[in-house]
Amino acid sequence: MAEAVIRIEALFKAYDTPAGPFPALKDVNLAILPGEFVAIMGPSGSGKSTFMNILGCLDRPSEGRYFLSGRNVAELGKDETAALRNRTIGFVFQGFNLLPRMTLADNVALPLVYSGIGHAERRERAQAMLDKVGLGSYADSLPSRISGGQQQRVAIARALTNRPSLILADEPTGNLDSHTSQEIMGVFRALNDEGITIVLITHENDIAAHAKRQVRFLDGRIVHDAPTQQHEAASC
Protein backbone atom coordinates (compact mmCIF):
# COMPACT_ATOMS: atom_id res chain seq x y z
CA MET A 1 0.00 0.00 0.00
CA ALA A 2 1.25 3.48 -0.86
CA GLU A 3 2.50 5.78 1.92
CA ALA A 4 -0.24 7.85 3.55
CA VAL A 5 -0.46 11.51 2.56
CA ILE A 6 -1.66 12.26 6.08
CA ARG A 7 -1.02 10.09 9.11
CA ILE A 8 -2.14 11.30 12.51
CA GLU A 9 -1.35 9.41 15.70
CA ALA A 10 -2.80 10.09 19.14
CA LEU A 11 -3.25 13.80 18.47
CA PHE A 12 -4.38 16.14 21.25
CA LYS A 13 -4.92 19.87 21.04
CA ALA A 14 -5.78 22.09 23.99
CA TYR A 15 -6.29 25.84 24.07
CA ASP A 16 -5.42 27.98 27.06
CA THR A 17 -8.47 29.82 28.29
CA PRO A 18 -8.96 31.91 31.43
CA ALA A 19 -10.87 28.95 32.88
CA GLY A 20 -7.95 26.59 32.25
CA PRO A 21 -6.96 24.49 29.23
CA PHE A 22 -9.81 23.63 26.89
CA PRO A 23 -9.33 20.35 25.00
CA ALA A 24 -10.34 20.89 21.38
CA LEU A 25 -9.09 17.55 20.05
CA LYS A 26 -8.75 14.35 22.07
CA ASP A 27 -6.85 11.32 20.87
CA VAL A 28 -7.45 11.70 17.14
CA ASN A 29 -6.03 8.97 14.85
CA LEU A 30 -6.45 9.13 11.11
CA ALA A 31 -4.67 8.09 7.94
CA ILE A 32 -5.51 9.45 4.51
CA LEU A 33 -4.08 7.72 1.46
CA PRO A 34 -3.17 9.29 -1.88
CA GLY A 35 -6.17 9.81 -4.11
CA GLU A 36 -8.73 9.84 -1.32
CA PHE A 37 -11.59 12.31 -1.18
CA VAL A 38 -12.50 12.82 2.48
CA ALA A 39 -15.30 14.93 3.91
CA ILE A 40 -14.80 16.04 7.51
CA MET A 41 -18.10 16.73 9.18
CA GLY A 42 -19.39 17.75 12.55
CA PRO A 43 -21.30 20.52 14.31
CA SER A 44 -19.57 23.77 15.16
CA GLY A 45 -17.36 23.37 18.21
CA SER A 46 -16.70 19.74 17.41
CA GLY A 47 -13.05 20.45 16.67
CA LYS A 48 -13.11 20.10 12.90
CA SER A 49 -11.73 23.60 12.25
CA THR A 50 -8.92 23.08 14.76
CA PHE A 51 -8.18 19.78 13.03
CA MET A 52 -8.12 21.50 9.66
CA ASN A 53 -5.68 24.17 10.91
CA ILE A 54 -3.35 21.45 12.14
CA LEU A 55 -3.63 19.56 8.84
CA GLY A 56 -2.74 22.80 7.02
CA CYS A 57 0.35 23.37 9.20
CA LEU A 58 -1.13 26.66 10.40
CA ASP A 59 -1.34 25.31 13.96
CA ARG A 60 0.60 22.73 15.93
CA PRO A 61 -0.76 19.81 17.99
CA SER A 62 -0.27 19.87 21.77
CA GLU A 63 0.52 16.16 21.76
CA GLY A 64 0.71 13.38 19.23
CA ARG A 65 2.30 13.12 15.82
CA TYR A 66 1.33 14.38 12.42
CA PHE A 67 3.09 13.08 9.32
CA LEU A 68 2.51 14.95 6.06
CA SER A 69 3.87 13.00 3.08
CA GLY A 70 6.00 11.05 5.54
CA ARG A 71 7.53 14.11 7.29
CA ASN A 72 6.89 14.77 10.96
CA VAL A 73 5.49 18.32 10.96
CA ALA A 74 6.29 18.86 14.64
CA GLU A 75 10.00 18.69 13.84
CA LEU A 76 9.86 21.35 11.12
CA GLY A 77 10.72 25.03 11.55
CA LYS A 78 8.52 27.94 10.53
CA ASP A 79 10.13 28.36 7.13
CA GLU A 80 9.77 24.66 6.41
CA THR A 81 6.08 24.60 7.30
CA ALA A 82 5.69 27.69 5.08
CA ALA A 83 7.31 25.71 2.28
CA LEU A 84 4.89 22.80 2.91
CA ARG A 85 1.92 25.17 2.69
CA ASN A 86 3.41 26.55 -0.47
CA ARG A 87 4.18 23.32 -2.33
CA THR A 88 2.45 20.36 -0.73
CA ILE A 89 -0.88 21.85 0.32
CA GLY A 90 -3.40 23.88 -1.63
CA PHE A 91 -5.93 25.85 0.44
CA VAL A 92 -9.49 26.66 -0.58
CA PHE A 93 -11.44 28.87 1.84
CA GLN A 94 -15.09 29.52 2.45
CA GLY A 95 -14.69 33.23 1.71
CA PHE A 96 -12.58 32.63 -1.45
CA ASN A 97 -9.87 34.94 -0.04
CA LEU A 98 -8.65 36.33 -3.32
CA LEU A 99 -6.57 39.50 -2.98
CA PRO A 100 -8.93 42.22 -4.22
CA ARG A 101 -6.37 44.54 -5.86
CA MET A 102 -4.69 41.84 -7.93
CA THR A 103 -5.82 40.50 -11.28
CA LEU A 104 -7.04 36.91 -11.35
CA ALA A 105 -3.82 35.82 -13.07
CA ASP A 106 -1.71 37.48 -10.36
CA ASN A 107 -3.83 35.87 -7.66
CA VAL A 108 -3.39 32.44 -9.18
CA ALA A 109 0.35 33.04 -9.63
CA LEU A 110 0.91 34.22 -6.03
CA PRO A 111 2.06 30.86 -4.57
CA LEU A 112 4.69 30.73 -7.34
CA VAL A 113 6.12 34.08 -6.17
CA TYR A 114 6.93 32.46 -2.83
CA SER A 115 8.53 29.51 -4.63
CA GLY A 116 10.90 31.91 -6.35
CA ILE A 117 9.63 31.20 -9.86
CA GLY A 118 10.28 33.81 -12.57
CA HIS A 119 7.71 36.16 -14.01
CA ALA A 120 7.25 34.52 -17.42
CA GLU A 121 6.72 31.03 -16.02
CA ARG A 122 4.37 32.34 -13.32
CA ARG A 123 2.23 34.00 -15.96
CA GLU A 124 2.17 30.90 -18.15
CA ARG A 125 1.24 28.51 -15.35
CA ALA A 126 -1.41 30.86 -13.96
CA GLN A 127 -2.99 31.12 -17.40
CA ALA A 128 -2.99 27.33 -17.75
CA MET A 129 -4.71 26.94 -14.36
CA LEU A 130 -7.33 29.57 -15.18
CA ASP A 131 -7.99 27.75 -18.47
CA LYS A 132 -8.43 24.53 -16.53
CA VAL A 133 -11.19 26.02 -14.32
CA GLY A 134 -12.81 27.62 -17.37
CA LEU A 135 -11.90 31.26 -16.65
CA GLY A 136 -8.95 31.72 -18.97
CA SER A 137 -10.47 34.78 -20.64
CA TYR A 138 -10.73 36.64 -17.29
CA ALA A 139 -7.01 36.56 -16.54
CA ASP A 140 -6.65 40.35 -16.36
CA SER A 141 -9.90 41.05 -14.50
CA LEU A 142 -10.10 41.94 -10.83
CA PRO A 143 -11.90 39.54 -8.46
CA SER A 144 -14.71 42.05 -7.89
CA ARG A 145 -15.74 41.73 -11.55
CA ILE A 146 -16.75 38.04 -11.34
CA SER A 147 -19.36 36.05 -9.41
CA GLY A 148 -18.84 34.13 -6.19
CA GLY A 149 -18.82 30.77 -7.95
CA GLN A 150 -16.25 32.05 -10.41
CA GLN A 151 -14.13 33.47 -7.56
CA GLN A 152 -14.13 30.07 -5.90
CA ARG A 153 -12.99 28.49 -9.17
CA VAL A 154 -10.12 31.01 -9.26
CA ALA A 155 -9.30 30.13 -5.64
CA ILE A 156 -9.17 26.46 -6.64
CA ALA A 157 -6.89 27.36 -9.54
CA ARG A 158 -4.64 29.19 -7.06
CA ALA A 159 -4.60 26.14 -4.78
CA LEU A 160 -3.58 23.95 -7.72
CA THR A 161 -0.99 26.20 -9.33
CA ASN A 162 2.01 24.87 -7.39
CA ARG A 163 0.95 21.24 -8.09
CA PRO A 164 0.25 20.20 -4.48
CA SER A 165 -0.41 16.62 -3.48
CA LEU A 166 -3.18 17.68 -1.10
CA ILE A 167 -6.10 20.11 -1.35
CA LEU A 168 -7.59 21.34 1.92
CA ALA A 169 -11.00 22.95 1.45
CA ASP A 170 -12.69 24.64 4.41
CA GLU A 171 -16.44 24.94 3.73
CA PRO A 172 -15.75 25.83 0.09
CA THR A 173 -19.45 26.03 -0.75
CA GLY A 174 -20.54 27.82 2.41
CA ASN A 175 -21.00 31.17 0.62
CA LEU A 176 -22.53 29.76 -2.59
CA ASP A 177 -26.05 28.90 -3.69
CA SER A 178 -26.91 25.24 -4.13
CA HIS A 179 -26.59 25.18 -7.90
CA THR A 180 -23.12 26.80 -7.85
CA SER A 181 -22.16 24.55 -4.96
CA GLN A 182 -22.87 21.49 -7.09
CA GLU A 183 -20.71 22.97 -9.86
CA ILE A 184 -17.80 23.54 -7.49
CA MET A 185 -18.13 20.02 -6.12
CA GLY A 186 -18.00 18.83 -9.70
CA VAL A 187 -14.65 20.61 -10.06
CA PHE A 188 -13.34 18.88 -6.91
CA ARG A 189 -14.50 15.49 -8.15
CA ALA A 190 -12.79 16.02 -11.48
CA LEU A 191 -9.56 16.91 -9.66
CA ASN A 192 -9.90 13.85 -7.45
CA ASP A 193 -10.36 11.73 -10.55
CA GLU A 194 -6.95 13.07 -11.69
CA GLY A 195 -5.48 11.62 -8.49
CA ILE A 196 -5.29 14.68 -6.25
CA THR A 197 -6.06 14.00 -2.59
CA ILE A 198 -8.83 16.21 -1.28
CA VAL A 199 -9.87 16.89 2.32
CA LEU A 200 -13.02 18.95 2.64
CA ILE A 201 -14.74 20.38 5.69
CA THR A 202 -18.49 20.76 5.48
CA HIS A 203 -21.56 20.47 7.61
CA GLU A 204 -23.90 19.80 4.70
CA ASN A 205 -24.74 16.21 3.97
CA ASP A 206 -25.39 16.71 0.25
CA ILE A 207 -21.95 18.29 -0.13
CA ALA A 208 -20.31 15.53 1.90
CA ALA A 209 -22.02 13.02 -0.34
CA HIS A 210 -19.63 13.97 -3.14
CA ALA A 211 -16.69 12.65 -1.10
CA LYS A 212 -15.69 9.00 -1.07
CA ARG A 213 -15.15 8.87 2.68
CA GLN A 214 -16.81 10.67 5.56
CA VAL A 215 -15.22 11.42 8.93
CA ARG A 216 -17.46 12.85 11.63
CA PHE A 217 -16.18 14.78 14.69
CA LEU A 218 -18.03 15.32 17.94
CA ASP A 219 -16.57 16.96 21.03
CA GLY A 220 -13.02 16.66 19.75
CA ARG A 221 -13.18 12.99 18.86
CA ILE A 222 -13.79 11.07 15.65
CA VAL A 223 -17.12 9.33 16.10
CA HIS A 224 -17.66 8.05 12.58
CA ASP A 225 -15.27 7.11 9.79
CA ALA A 226 -16.72 5.19 6.83
CA PRO A 227 -16.96 5.23 3.04
CA THR A 228 -19.83 7.26 1.63
CA GLN A 229 -22.89 5.04 1.11
CA GLN A 230 -24.33 6.62 -2.05
CA HIS A 231 -20.95 6.85 -3.62
CA GLU A 232 -20.37 3.16 -3.13
CA ALA A 233 -23.81 2.43 -4.48
CA ALA A 234 -23.17 4.64 -7.48
CA SER A 235 -19.82 3.10 -8.21
CA CYS A 236 -21.11 -0.49 -8.02
Place this chain on the structure above:
Amino acid sequence: MLGAMLHEAWRAMGANRLRTLLTMLGMVIGVGAVVLMMAIGQGAQYAVAQTISSMGSNIFVVLSGYTSAGGVRSGSGNAPTLNVADANAIAELDGVDTVAPVHWGSVQMVYGPNNWNAWVQGTTPSYLDARSWPLADGAAFTDSDVRAATRVALIGRTVAQNLFGDESPVGKTFRIGQAPFVVLGVLAPKGQNLEGRDQDDLVVMPLTTAQRRVFGTPFQGSVRQILVKAASAEAMPAVEKSIEALLRQRHRLRDAADNDFTLRNLTAVADTAAETTRVMSLLLGAIASVSLLVGGIGIMNIMLVSVTERTREIGIRMAIGARERDILAQFLLEAIIISVIGCAIGLVLGVGGAALANQLAKMTVVVSGSSVLTAFAVAAGVGIFFGFYPAKKAARLDPIEALRYQ
Protein backbone atom coordinates in the same frame (compact mmCIF):
# COMPACT_ATOMS: atom_id res chain seq x y z
CA MET B 1 11.14 37.78 -6.57
CA LEU B 2 12.33 41.36 -6.03
CA GLY B 3 10.58 42.45 -9.21
CA ALA B 4 7.32 40.92 -8.02
CA MET B 5 7.75 42.53 -4.60
CA LEU B 6 8.45 45.97 -6.08
CA HIS B 7 5.39 45.57 -8.25
CA GLU B 8 3.27 44.67 -5.24
CA ALA B 9 4.65 47.51 -3.13
CA TRP B 10 3.82 49.90 -5.95
CA ARG B 11 0.29 48.49 -6.20
CA ALA B 12 -0.24 48.74 -2.43
CA MET B 13 0.94 52.36 -2.45
CA GLY B 14 -1.24 53.13 -5.47
CA ALA B 15 -4.31 51.71 -3.72
CA ASN B 16 -4.36 54.71 -1.39
CA ARG B 17 -2.66 57.44 -3.32
CA LEU B 18 -3.57 60.42 -1.15
CA ARG B 19 -2.38 58.67 1.99
CA THR B 20 0.87 57.61 0.35
CA LEU B 21 1.49 61.16 -0.90
CA LEU B 22 0.79 62.70 2.51
CA THR B 23 3.15 60.22 4.15
CA MET B 24 5.76 61.09 1.56
CA LEU B 25 5.20 64.79 2.23
CA GLY B 26 6.59 64.30 5.74
CA MET B 27 9.84 63.00 4.23
CA VAL B 28 9.82 65.68 1.51
CA ILE B 29 9.64 68.46 4.10
CA GLY B 30 12.19 66.78 6.36
CA VAL B 31 14.80 66.17 3.67
CA GLY B 32 14.12 69.52 1.98
CA ALA B 33 14.62 71.33 5.29
CA VAL B 34 17.86 69.47 6.05
CA VAL B 35 19.31 70.13 2.60
CA LEU B 36 18.31 73.79 2.62
CA MET B 37 19.55 74.41 6.16
CA MET B 38 22.84 72.66 5.49
CA ALA B 39 23.27 74.72 2.33
CA ILE B 40 22.69 77.95 4.25
CA GLY B 41 24.93 76.86 7.13
CA GLN B 42 27.75 75.81 4.85
CA GLY B 43 27.28 78.99 2.86
CA ALA B 44 27.76 81.05 6.02
CA GLN B 45 30.89 79.07 6.89
CA TYR B 46 32.19 79.64 3.39
CA ALA B 47 31.54 83.39 3.57
CA VAL B 48 33.37 83.66 6.91
CA ALA B 49 36.27 81.59 5.60
CA GLN B 50 36.53 84.01 2.66
CA THR B 51 36.65 87.04 4.97
CA ILE B 52 39.22 85.38 7.20
CA SER B 53 41.50 84.48 4.32
CA SER B 54 41.27 88.13 3.13
CA MET B 55 42.84 89.20 6.44
CA GLY B 56 45.79 86.94 5.76
CA SER B 57 46.36 83.77 7.69
CA ASN B 58 48.63 83.03 10.66
CA ILE B 59 49.13 86.72 11.37
CA PHE B 60 50.33 88.45 14.55
CA VAL B 61 50.27 92.17 15.06
CA VAL B 62 52.79 93.68 17.49
CA LEU B 63 51.64 97.17 18.55
CA SER B 64 53.95 99.63 20.23
CA GLY B 65 53.12 100.76 23.75
CA TYR B 66 51.32 103.87 24.93
CA THR B 67 52.62 107.16 26.31
CA SER B 68 51.58 108.48 29.64
CA ALA B 69 51.73 112.20 30.33
CA GLY B 70 50.32 113.55 33.58
CA GLY B 71 48.09 110.49 34.00
CA VAL B 72 46.69 110.72 30.45
CA ARG B 73 47.49 107.56 28.56
CA SER B 74 47.51 107.60 24.79
CA GLY B 75 46.56 104.08 23.69
CA SER B 76 48.56 101.39 21.96
CA GLY B 77 50.69 102.34 18.98
CA ASN B 78 51.64 105.82 20.12
CA ALA B 79 54.82 105.40 22.16
CA PRO B 80 57.98 105.00 20.12
CA THR B 81 58.82 101.63 21.63
CA LEU B 82 59.07 99.58 18.42
CA ASN B 83 61.52 100.19 15.62
CA VAL B 84 62.73 98.67 12.39
CA ALA B 85 65.55 96.89 14.21
CA ASP B 86 62.95 95.04 16.32
CA ALA B 87 61.25 93.94 13.11
CA ASN B 88 64.54 92.71 11.66
CA ALA B 89 65.27 90.76 14.83
CA ILE B 90 61.82 89.12 14.77
CA ALA B 91 62.44 88.09 11.17
CA GLU B 92 65.38 85.99 12.39
CA LEU B 93 63.19 83.90 14.78
CA ASP B 94 62.32 80.27 14.03
CA GLY B 95 58.85 79.72 12.59
CA VAL B 96 58.51 83.30 11.29
CA ASP B 97 57.70 83.53 7.61
CA THR B 98 57.44 87.25 6.86
CA VAL B 99 57.78 90.45 8.87
CA ALA B 100 56.55 93.90 7.88
CA PRO B 101 57.05 97.00 10.08
CA VAL B 102 54.18 99.46 9.67
CA HIS B 103 53.88 103.15 10.42
CA TRP B 104 50.38 104.50 9.92
CA GLY B 105 48.19 107.48 10.05
CA SER B 106 45.52 109.21 8.01
CA VAL B 107 46.09 111.93 5.43
CA GLN B 108 44.12 114.15 3.09
CA MET B 109 44.91 113.44 -0.58
CA VAL B 110 44.14 115.63 -3.56
CA TYR B 111 43.88 114.79 -7.25
CA GLY B 112 42.53 117.50 -9.54
CA PRO B 113 39.16 118.62 -8.15
CA ASN B 114 38.83 115.50 -5.92
CA ASN B 115 40.10 115.03 -2.40
CA TRP B 116 39.82 112.08 -0.03
CA ASN B 117 40.97 111.20 3.45
CA ALA B 118 42.45 107.73 3.71
CA TRP B 119 44.44 105.49 5.97
CA VAL B 120 48.12 105.28 5.07
CA GLN B 121 50.28 102.25 5.79
CA GLY B 122 53.99 102.95 5.47
CA THR B 123 55.68 99.59 5.23
CA THR B 124 58.05 97.31 3.32
CA PRO B 125 57.28 95.24 0.21
CA SER B 126 56.84 92.13 2.44
CA TYR B 127 53.59 93.65 3.76
CA LEU B 128 51.70 92.53 0.65
CA ASP B 129 53.23 89.10 1.05
CA ALA B 130 52.20 88.79 4.71
CA ARG B 131 48.64 89.78 3.96
CA SER B 132 48.52 87.67 0.76
CA TRP B 133 47.45 90.78 -1.12
CA PRO B 134 47.86 90.73 -4.90
CA LEU B 135 47.78 93.81 -7.15
CA ALA B 136 44.92 94.36 -9.55
CA ASP B 137 46.97 96.73 -11.72
CA GLY B 138 50.48 98.18 -11.91
CA ALA B 139 53.46 97.05 -9.83
CA ALA B 140 54.54 97.11 -6.17
CA PHE B 141 57.30 99.37 -4.80
CA THR B 142 60.64 97.72 -3.99
CA ASP B 143 63.26 97.71 -1.25
CA SER B 144 65.19 100.43 -3.11
CA ASP B 145 62.09 102.67 -2.87
CA VAL B 146 62.16 102.04 0.89
CA ARG B 147 65.86 102.93 1.07
CA ALA B 148 65.41 106.08 -0.98
CA ALA B 149 62.08 107.11 0.57
CA THR B 150 60.62 107.79 -2.87
CA ARG B 151 57.21 109.38 -3.17
CA VAL B 152 55.30 106.40 -4.57
CA ALA B 153 52.10 104.68 -3.41
CA LEU B 154 49.81 101.73 -3.93
CA ILE B 155 46.13 102.53 -3.49
CA GLY B 156 43.08 100.44 -2.60
CA ARG B 157 40.03 100.25 -4.83
CA THR B 158 37.95 102.60 -2.68
CA VAL B 159 40.65 105.27 -2.79
CA ALA B 160 41.03 104.78 -6.54
CA GLN B 161 37.31 105.28 -7.10
CA ASN B 162 37.06 108.36 -4.89
CA LEU B 163 40.16 110.07 -6.11
CA PHE B 164 40.37 109.05 -9.75
CA GLY B 165 36.80 108.06 -10.63
CA ASP B 166 36.80 106.25 -13.96
CA GLU B 167 40.39 107.12 -14.81
CA SER B 168 43.11 104.51 -14.57
CA PRO B 169 45.20 105.65 -11.56
CA VAL B 170 48.46 103.88 -12.45
CA GLY B 171 51.16 106.45 -13.28
CA LYS B 172 48.99 109.39 -12.11
CA THR B 173 50.28 111.84 -9.49
CA PHE B 174 48.25 112.96 -6.45
CA ARG B 175 49.27 115.34 -3.72
CA ILE B 176 49.55 115.10 0.03
CA GLY B 177 49.86 118.66 1.19
CA GLN B 178 52.13 120.11 -1.48
CA ALA B 179 54.15 116.91 -2.04
CA PRO B 180 53.42 114.90 -5.21
CA PHE B 181 53.09 111.10 -5.05
CA VAL B 182 53.04 108.72 -8.03
CA VAL B 183 50.55 105.81 -8.03
CA LEU B 184 52.53 102.64 -8.82
CA GLY B 185 49.67 100.16 -8.59
CA VAL B 186 46.12 99.37 -7.46
CA LEU B 187 45.50 96.67 -4.85
CA ALA B 188 43.07 93.85 -5.55
CA PRO B 189 39.77 94.42 -3.67
CA LYS B 190 39.37 92.52 -0.36
CA GLY B 191 36.03 93.86 0.87
CA GLN B 192 35.13 94.28 4.51
CA ASN B 193 36.98 92.72 7.39
CA LEU B 194 35.20 90.97 10.28
CA GLU B 195 34.56 94.31 12.00
CA GLY B 196 32.94 95.68 8.87
CA ARG B 197 35.78 98.09 8.08
CA ASP B 198 36.47 98.62 4.38
CA GLN B 199 39.91 97.10 3.80
CA ASP B 200 40.17 98.74 0.37
CA ASP B 201 40.08 102.28 1.76
CA LEU B 202 43.86 102.61 2.20
CA VAL B 203 47.16 103.71 0.75
CA VAL B 204 50.34 101.65 1.04
CA MET B 205 53.67 103.39 0.64
CA PRO B 206 57.32 102.79 1.57
CA LEU B 207 57.94 102.90 5.32
CA THR B 208 60.62 105.56 5.09
CA THR B 209 58.42 107.79 2.91
CA ALA B 210 55.64 107.65 5.51
CA GLN B 211 58.07 108.26 8.36
CA ARG B 212 60.05 111.14 6.85
CA ARG B 213 57.83 112.78 4.25
CA VAL B 214 54.27 112.29 5.51
CA PHE B 215 54.00 111.90 9.28
CA GLY B 216 57.44 112.35 10.73
CA THR B 217 58.48 110.29 13.76
CA PRO B 218 59.42 111.22 17.30
CA PHE B 219 62.51 109.03 17.04
CA GLN B 220 64.35 107.91 13.95
CA GLY B 221 63.21 104.47 12.72
CA SER B 222 60.35 103.96 15.18
CA VAL B 223 57.23 102.23 13.87
CA ARG B 224 53.72 101.88 15.30
CA GLN B 225 53.28 98.19 14.61
CA ILE B 226 55.00 95.12 13.24
CA LEU B 227 53.04 92.60 11.18
CA VAL B 228 54.36 89.06 11.64
CA LYS B 229 53.30 86.06 9.57
CA ALA B 230 54.08 82.67 11.10
CA ALA B 231 55.16 79.83 8.84
CA SER B 232 52.19 77.68 9.87
CA ALA B 233 49.21 77.66 12.20
CA GLU B 234 50.96 75.01 14.34
CA ALA B 235 53.98 77.28 14.82
CA MET B 236 51.91 80.20 16.12
CA PRO B 237 51.97 79.51 19.89
CA ALA B 238 55.76 79.04 19.85
CA VAL B 239 56.29 82.12 17.68
CA GLU B 240 54.10 84.20 20.00
CA LYS B 241 56.23 83.21 23.00
CA SER B 242 59.54 83.82 21.28
CA ILE B 243 58.48 87.26 19.96
CA GLU B 244 57.49 88.30 23.46
CA ALA B 245 60.76 87.01 24.96
CA LEU B 246 62.83 88.64 22.22
CA LEU B 247 61.18 92.05 22.55
CA ARG B 248 61.40 92.04 26.36
CA GLN B 249 65.08 91.28 26.06
CA ARG B 250 65.70 93.89 23.38
CA HIS B 251 63.78 96.54 25.35
CA ARG B 252 65.66 95.55 28.53
CA LEU B 253 62.50 95.08 30.58
CA ARG B 254 62.91 93.79 34.13
CA ASP B 255 60.96 90.68 35.15
CA ALA B 256 58.44 92.75 37.11
CA ALA B 257 57.86 95.30 34.33
CA ASP B 258 54.84 95.19 32.01
CA ASN B 259 55.36 94.73 28.28
CA ASP B 260 55.85 98.02 26.45
CA PHE B 261 54.12 96.49 23.41
CA THR B 262 50.95 94.54 22.70
CA LEU B 263 50.87 91.26 20.82
CA ARG B 264 47.63 90.39 19.00
CA ASN B 265 46.75 87.17 17.32
CA LEU B 266 44.33 87.84 14.46
CA THR B 267 43.76 84.13 13.92
CA ALA B 268 42.08 83.87 17.33
CA VAL B 269 39.48 86.39 16.19
CA ALA B 270 39.03 84.47 12.97
CA ASP B 271 38.71 81.17 14.81
CA THR B 272 35.98 82.60 17.00
CA ALA B 273 34.07 83.78 13.96
CA ALA B 274 34.49 80.40 12.24
CA GLU B 275 33.39 78.55 15.36
CA THR B 276 30.31 80.74 15.67
CA THR B 277 29.15 79.98 12.15
CA ARG B 278 29.95 76.29 12.59
CA VAL B 279 27.72 76.13 15.66
CA MET B 280 25.02 78.05 13.85
CA SER B 281 25.15 75.64 10.94
CA LEU B 282 25.01 72.64 13.29
CA LEU B 283 22.03 74.18 15.02
CA LEU B 284 20.22 74.71 11.73
CA GLY B 285 20.92 71.10 10.77
CA ALA B 286 19.69 69.84 14.13
CA ILE B 287 16.42 71.76 13.88
CA ALA B 288 15.88 70.50 10.34
CA SER B 289 16.63 66.93 11.47
CA VAL B 290 13.68 67.12 13.84
CA SER B 291 11.34 67.49 10.87
CA LEU B 292 13.01 64.45 9.30
CA LEU B 293 12.30 62.53 12.51
CA VAL B 294 8.66 63.64 12.43
CA GLY B 295 8.47 62.47 8.81
CA GLY B 296 9.83 59.08 9.87
CA ILE B 297 7.25 58.77 12.61
CA GLY B 298 4.59 59.57 9.99
CA ILE B 299 5.81 56.63 7.93
CA MET B 300 5.70 54.33 10.94
CA ASN B 301 2.19 55.46 11.78
CA ILE B 302 0.85 54.82 8.27
CA MET B 303 2.65 51.48 8.00
CA LEU B 304 1.02 50.36 11.26
CA VAL B 305 -2.40 51.35 9.91
CA SER B 306 -1.61 49.55 6.69
CA VAL B 307 -0.60 46.35 8.51
CA THR B 308 -3.87 46.38 10.46
CA GLU B 309 -5.92 47.00 7.33
CA ARG B 310 -4.20 44.21 5.46
CA THR B 311 -4.25 41.65 8.25
CA ARG B 312 -6.44 39.30 6.24
CA GLU B 313 -4.22 39.67 3.18
CA ILE B 314 -1.22 38.77 5.33
CA GLY B 315 -3.07 35.68 6.57
CA ILE B 316 -3.86 34.60 3.01
CA ARG B 317 -0.27 35.11 1.94
CA MET B 318 0.98 33.06 4.88
CA ALA B 319 -1.52 30.26 4.13
CA ILE B 320 -0.25 29.94 0.58
CA GLY B 321 3.38 29.79 1.62
CA ALA B 322 4.80 33.23 2.46
CA ARG B 323 7.55 32.97 5.07
CA GLU B 324 7.92 35.53 7.86
CA ARG B 325 10.76 37.16 6.03
CA ASP B 326 8.68 37.49 2.84
CA ILE B 327 6.06 39.47 4.75
CA LEU B 328 8.74 41.47 6.56
CA ALA B 329 10.48 42.32 3.28
CA GLN B 330 7.20 43.33 1.65
CA PHE B 331 6.31 45.93 4.27
CA LEU B 332 9.88 47.11 4.74
CA LEU B 333 10.19 47.65 1.01
CA GLU B 334 7.07 49.79 1.02
CA ALA B 335 8.43 51.97 3.82
CA ILE B 336 11.78 52.34 2.06
CA ILE B 337 10.18 53.22 -1.28
CA ILE B 338 8.05 55.90 0.37
CA SER B 339 11.02 57.41 2.16
CA VAL B 340 13.40 57.25 -0.80
CA ILE B 341 10.92 58.82 -3.22
CA GLY B 342 10.08 61.43 -0.57
CA CYS B 343 13.79 62.03 -0.15
CA ALA B 344 14.35 62.50 -3.88
CA ILE B 345 11.54 65.08 -4.08
CA GLY B 346 12.83 66.74 -0.89
CA LEU B 347 16.33 66.97 -2.39
CA VAL B 348 15.02 68.69 -5.50
CA LEU B 349 12.98 71.15 -3.41
CA GLY B 350 15.86 71.73 -0.97
CA VAL B 351 18.37 72.45 -3.72
CA GLY B 352 15.79 74.60 -5.51
CA GLY B 353 15.10 76.48 -2.28
CA ALA B 354 18.82 77.05 -1.80
CA ALA B 355 19.11 78.43 -5.34
CA LEU B 356 16.12 80.68 -4.64
CA ALA B 357 17.67 81.95 -1.39
CA ASN B 358 20.80 82.70 -3.37
CA GLN B 359 18.87 84.55 -6.09
CA LEU B 360 16.37 86.48 -3.99
CA ALA B 361 18.19 87.08 -0.70
CA LYS B 362 21.72 87.17 -2.18
CA MET B 363 22.62 84.62 0.45
CA THR B 364 25.75 82.54 0.06
CA VAL B 365 24.63 78.89 -0.15
CA VAL B 366 26.77 75.83 -0.66
CA VAL B 367 25.09 72.53 -1.66
CA SER B 368 27.80 69.94 -1.21
CA GLY B 369 27.73 66.40 -2.57
CA SER B 370 28.29 65.09 0.92
CA SER B 371 25.18 66.84 2.29
CA VAL B 372 23.09 65.38 -0.54
CA LEU B 373 24.50 61.89 0.06
CA THR B 374 23.96 62.23 3.80
CA ALA B 375 20.34 63.25 3.28
CA PHE B 376 19.77 60.24 1.02
CA ALA B 377 21.40 57.78 3.42
CA VAL B 378 19.48 59.23 6.35
CA ALA B 379 16.19 58.94 4.44
CA ALA B 380 16.80 55.29 3.56
CA GLY B 381 17.83 54.73 7.19
CA VAL B 382 14.64 56.43 8.42
CA GLY B 383 12.60 54.15 6.11
CA ILE B 384 14.27 51.04 7.47
CA PHE B 385 14.22 52.18 11.08
CA PHE B 386 10.59 53.33 11.18
CA GLY B 387 9.38 50.64 8.77
CA PHE B 388 10.93 47.78 10.69
CA TYR B 389 8.57 47.68 13.66
CA PRO B 390 5.36 47.62 11.57
CA ALA B 391 6.88 45.08 9.18
CA LYS B 392 7.95 42.88 12.09
CA LYS B 393 4.47 43.16 13.51
CA ALA B 394 3.02 41.98 10.19
CA ALA B 395 5.47 39.07 9.93
CA ARG B 396 4.66 37.91 13.46
CA LEU B 397 0.91 37.70 12.90
CA ASP B 398 -0.69 34.36 13.67
CA PRO B 399 -2.01 33.13 10.28
CA ILE B 400 -5.14 31.61 11.82
CA GLU B 401 -6.07 34.86 13.58
CA ALA B 402 -5.15 36.84 10.48
CA LEU B 403 -7.38 34.71 8.25
CA ARG B 404 -10.29 35.21 10.62
CA TYR B 405 -9.80 39.00 10.72
CA GLN B 406 -12.59 40.95 9.04
